[in-house]
Amino acid sequence: MRQSTLFTKTRKEAPSDEVSKNAQFLIRGGFISKEMAGVYSYLPLGLRVLNKIISIIREEMNAIGGQEVHFSSLQEKATWEPTNQWDDKEVDVWFKTKLKNETELGLAVTHEAPITKMLKDFIYSYRDLPQAIYQFQTKFRNELRAKSGIMRMREFLMKDLYSFNVDERAHLMFYEKAKEAYIKIFKRMGIGHLTYLTVASGGMFSKFSHEFQTITSTGEDTIYINEDTNIAINKEVFTDEVKNNLGLGDNFREAKAVEVGNIFTLGTRFSDALNLKYKTENGDSKSVFMGSYGIGPGRVMGTVVETLSDDKGIIWPESIAPFQVHLLAFGGDEAVLKEADKVYDSLQKNNIEVLFDDRSEISAGEKFSDADLLGIPYRAVVSTRSLKDGGIEIKKRTEEKGKVISLDELLKLLAPNH
């Protein structure tokens, strides 16, 4: 894409009401736009990153047998009454609204109940199980405060998967597969080395759940990482009893972290309440055993910015970068512009995603700052000097100095799946 045609522009300063690093960099780079506290919109560069995150998650969910659906945001009172979750005292983040005839509706906080209800049309016998059903869909949560940019939003995209099995044993086998898939996802997104499988409270459903916590000084959670196993325990359940229970000894270090994913055993709470039963091989009727598995793609994006940026801007991992290479052309010199155009065309023909800073009235210094702020993994400069040195100056966002290589070498370096 030619940067001259991109409608967004970078800015030098973030709005003064943004206190979080992720919102500051993402707004300065034109990745997102703020609607109100806790509500952001994705602009073209941000949407490209978001879609790459979604693609990685989708691939891994499909790989463990997930089937994708898309449920509605509007939900009925009757859907959440059986589990007592309609009451604002029980679930305190509802946004509610009304039909013309005064019927109360809720905006999806989560989707366990509607998906369980829908499955009653399709599950009759043990032969219809197991199932794993997932979606990427907006959740609405009426948070009292929202100051963490896209890390804690009132409206946000979530990948939520729900698993349905005949019993706890079958459930746990899937749960382990999901755990492995999650580890893979965070690794692929470039935050694997900072992300810890963390034992947390199981809530109302089971003894423990698992969170995936990424270490960052701005995290809202505190975790204790076991130095021997790299398994962490959330502060909320960090007791001697739990440590002994898990057999983890006493070698822990404390860290601030943000929850980028969680997996839960739901058991039969929803299937009992909503009557999702199946016939066993013996003809008995039994409640389906459920689990729930969430990741917020927007929060992952925010976490990457919080953890992988430097003071000049963002450093996107290649897997989720909006483009693979940022091509910069300097000077009004005809020869330079012609050569840069040629490089741009070659990159595109070779299916290498390139943002081409072809803007004419922008100084070299500004182009360099913009490239650092936008954080595309590779920067390729075509200038009078680079041409004199025999080609294109290539530099990784993480490197201090670049080197001059030929167009052929550039295409080889950036070839998809290199």
Add this chain to the structure above:
Amino acid sequence: MRQSTLFTKTRKEAPSDEVSKNAQFLIRGGFISKEMAGVYSYLPLGLRVLNKIISIIREEMNAIGGQEVHFSSLQEKATWEPTNQWDDKEVDVWFKTKLKNETELGLAVTHEAPITKMLKDFIYSYRDLPQAIYQFQTKFRNELRAKSGIMRMREFLMKDLYSFNVDERAHLMFYEKAKEAYIKIFKRMGIGHLTYLTVASGGMFSKFSHEFQTITSTGEDTIYINEDTNIAINKEVFTDEVKNNLGLGDNFREAKAVEVGNIFTLGTRFSDALNLKYKTENGDSKSVFMGSYGIGPGRVMGTVVETLSDDKGIIWPESIAPFQVHLLAFGGDEAVLKEADKVYDSLQKNNIEVLFDDRSEISAGEKFSDADLLGIPYRAVVSTRSLKDGGIEIKKRTEEKGKVISLDELLKLLAPNH
């Protein structure tokens, strides 16, 4: 995909409260699930169709220079007050909700205002124009009645594009490009021959707007199609004055139709009210000239079902079918199953999207009915008889009789982009 692993099943009868053909077939086929009147969720087969519709629209919007964004559903009062559209008396389909501190919010009925507001950060000069910005995003409309399945929903996906130009002349050039793109989109989706460019009321913004109306007996609109030009006029503006104005003579036929898209000149209503101005070459300050362009992918899906089905089920056009071929295997015979498996693997290896009805306890008759109901363009049968006749029996959904061909011939017939 193996049908035995798909969690949805077909049903013989639609729920008795569904009166529209699209909802009946789509629910019977397991494409969608009803949450409440006017609110449906997409199940795996339905989501595949929806995503293909989205892809076609996205390609054509990118082709006319559209840049994709994703705006929030939650909207502030302040965003819609300048155009007087916050008031329920002015816009009578709002769903409203509240923050904890009692601040009123609205659920997106449309997105002209927030996108105009956002652009104020990026548009300064005539050099920053033109722009065309689009998204696929949920709209919420508090309809009094909702009985038309996915044709008129209270929550639905919409592709909305907004154009921003220096003046009316530049606007009209883009408007024509968008019109051509829309004609192409409906053609690619298989309803081009039933869809008419229709002159309609311009509302508050301009004299006329254009709708794309698809003829169907269940349509809510009445249009008059000019037999000489194939341009139609919506009943609401079908007067002698308008006919003369458009120079269309008097050779019209009446038809019931459904609006599958619309394009509007907005003029400077939003840019005036929200103060989106730019500096001209002379340094004058001028309001940006806007247009708006909508298509509801779900409504298109419903319209295809309404118009292209027969009494046995749906007939998907190849471009938006959930799969290209429905492979059916009959009989418990080992040889048949082995051969069908081989055909399935070959199709997949050749990137041909195939739904493989490998279910063992289902009769041939039921498999045939399911295939007709699901409406996949090609049906390929592997049976004792087809093997005896030398291969696979292939039949188009629209054909009465099939013919037996070899696996090689099948792969050639169904090759992507054949």
